[in-house]
Amino acid sequence: MSYYERYIKQTRRFQAAGIVMIGLAILINELTGRTFAPPVWILAGAGLIPLVIGGSGSTSHGIVKAFAVLLENDPTTVNAKEFLTALNNVGRVSLVKRSRQMVESAVRAYEKSPEADADLVKELREATERCVRKLAF
16 A cells, blocks of 8 residues: 555544544534533544544645655655655645745655656656646635
């Protein structure tokens, strides 16, 4: 299983855990008859945390940025292939200037690494041109 697949699976697990916790809070609230009791608030609040983490991590720009950071910090061929997979699976994504710079920096970091593959660099450049768009505002 690739790192991309594990990443997507983990974001879905976070979302599911958050949904279950919020669902339990609602169920407890309905069964006890005590509207908005402190345990219900605590459980619902605790459920929001993994739901938000999983939700933000599974957005197209969140995925692209996560794999760009991975490639920038560890510019290996394996990570470059994972970044390419992420770009291809996400499709078009609109990014702010800072995030576009991050993507470009990640590709450059791999290009300058000792194990850089010229064909893979070319594929990465083509994929970023095809997938990454300038965010309108």
